[in-house]
Amino acid sequence: MTSGTLREVQEGALPTTSLRLVFNFNNITSFPFASLSSFSPGLLSLDLRSNALGEFPALASSTLQTLYLSNNPLGSLPVSAFVSTPSLVDLHLSNTQIPEVFTGTFTPLTQLVNLGLGNNLLRRLEEGAIQAATSLALIDLGYNTLTYVHPQAFPGFTNGWLYIHHNGLTKLEENVWRTVMQGPEAYLDPYGNPLQCGCDVAWLVSDPTLMAKVDIYTTCADGRPLISLDPEEFQAC
Structure with a gap:
């Protein structure tokens, strides 16, 4: 019914x-x-x-x-x-x-x-x-x-799709997100968060394999697409 x-x-x-x-x-x-x-x-x-x-x-x-x-x-x-x-x-x-x-x-x-x-x-x-x-x-x-x-919010989750879009996250810290992106089928969707895109994303931007697992429409709070960030900008991190 x-x-x-x-x-x-x-x-x-x-x-x-x-x-x-x-x-x-x-x-x-x-x-x-x-x-x-x-x-x-x-x-x-x-x-x-x-x-x-x-x-x-x-x-x-x-x-x-x-x-x-x-x-x-x-x-x-x-x-x-x-x-x-x-x-x-x-x-x-x-x-x-x-x-x-x-x-x-x-x-x-x-x-x-x-x-x-x-x-x-x-x-x-x-x-x-x-x-x-x-x-x-x-x-x-x-x-x-x-x-x-x-x-350790997601213990054991390393090879799945994780939607975190449209929240209030300002950083993508390596110690939080690297583990959940390890598997070949892993996918992370942080689109719609006010990301500062500072040194906290250096680990991600410098690794093309991991970047390929991130939603391509994800942007920084200032509007820059995450995929457009130049790894050289983070060498001092």
Whole structure:
């Protein structure tokens, strides 16, 4: 049921043999999350994006692989949020008013591939904020208000796509970003940040292999394209 005015899904209303449930673009404030663990053979996908859920639900499903909760006013993300959903592969939490991510929140998700945290209220990422499974291929942190990222914010993430566009980052420090750019498939998108492009980017500008992994439209705060910077300008750094 999609694109309606549904406000509540009552206990017992869901067929427990369902593999996929889609209730997006409604006005749901109440949903029988507790019943999901009893589904057989097991729920694979739950789409509740664009509703009115006011808090992160207590989820328990050993089979759930895809979860859409984007565009709900959840307000926070408990550190225990995914302890009982170990099979998640695709997780979408954009525009849910999340102000912070606690260390260890994503550790139970050993099969995670895609993580969407865009358009939230994140200002800082502390050590271990996104403890990555080796399977993790994409992290979207675009359109937050990030001004600080710990050098070990993404432990284990070295060969995926990392979107940090449209935040408040002024520097691209080597001890923060080199590690996440090591793999052959790595990609970093810092477009739309007020980058000072001082000595903090010398390590990047002087390495064509790494520069090729950075979004080509990324600019400095003064408008200069990052790819146009001359390595010779940074020899004194």
